[in-house]
Amino acid sequence: MPVSFPMSIAEFLDALPVKSVEFDLPEAVQTSRTAGGEILPEDIGTRLWQGEVMLGRLLPYEALDAQALIDLMRGAGASFLAYHTRFPHPRQDPTGSIIAGASPQIAALDGGDARLISLKGLTPGYALTRGDYLSFTYGSNPLRYGLHRVQETQVLADGAGTTPLFEVIPPLEPGAVIDAAVTLGRAHCKAVIVPDSVQTGRQSKFLRDGMSFKFMQTLR
Structure with a gap:
């Protein structure tokens, strides 16, 4: 096949x-x-x-x-x-067990600064640290894959599982949308x-x- x-x-x-x-x-x-x-x-x-x-x-x-x-x-x-096979999961969740069962999504974007993103749907209190990877798809025909690395020292989800805006590199490309599913384990x-x-x-x-x-x- x-x-x-x-x-x-x-x-x-x-x-x-x-x-x-x-x-x-x-x-x-x-x-x-x-x-x-x-x-x-x-x-x-x-x-x-x-x-x-x-x-x-x-x-x-x-x-x-x-x-x-x-x-x-x-x-x-x-x-x-x-x-990155050496770092398949966020640093504070090395096996991915803490986030298991959650459904991370893009919560907010900053229209004036493509470096900023906020996530929702995380486990309450979930921590992202500098160097952690996240990815999501956007667009269609072709479907594009965005892979980004956290630049903040630490980003904490609140009790509702939502983070504040935080910086990533590279900057997000046009086409990223709120509510898009986000991958934290084996981000690619x-x-x-x-x-x-x-x-x-x-x-x-x-x-x-x-x-x-x-x-x-x-x-x-």
């Missing part, structure tokens, strides 16, 4: 024998210098998540299975959902494999080691 894209976390990333995943949010900035020595920065585009997936030591047939999955993802139009973005980044590793007598690939977020 043909696969559909983006492939889910279970179908792709969690199906690979991942050793580590690196996440980065590089700047999308250019600078110019004035005759007086002043440096003038300017945003030139949307900041997109990127990173690298590294696999562990694999037996021959494990490597064959992993390579088949990765090769499927190297075609035009292929995509998958990527999350839609990603594609960077062309020419796949490393197939080296095969010893019994094991293959060093398989990896780089990825970049896509909003389409």
Whole structure:
């Protein structure tokens, strides 16, 4: 049966024998210098998540299975959902058990500042801390995936499970709406494999080691 894209976390990333995943949010900035020595920065585009997936030591047939999955993802139009496997849940809820059963949603947005968001539907007193991830979908045709990282030292939900406005990066893209469902466990973005980044590793007598690939977020 043909696969559909983006492939889910279970179908792709969690199906690979991942050793580590690196996440980065590089700047999308250019600078110019004035005759007086002043440096003038300017945003030139949307900041997109990127990173690298590294696999562990694999037996021959494990490597064959992993390579088949990765090769499927190297075609035009292929995509998958990527999350930071080292930090799948918020820091104060490392197993996701506190938020289990809750249904987080966007409570409020600030029309004048795309860095600000408020959540509702959390467990009363639920804590988010700097570095925690959250994601949600928005738009249609295509459906877009927003992945953001909390920038406040701590954000606490009140007794009704609603937070104040807090800052995230990157800024929210146009299209985010109030009441959209928010993911805190395995918060993810839609990603594609960077062309020419796949490393197939080296095969010893019994094991293959060093398989990896780089990825970049896509909003389409």
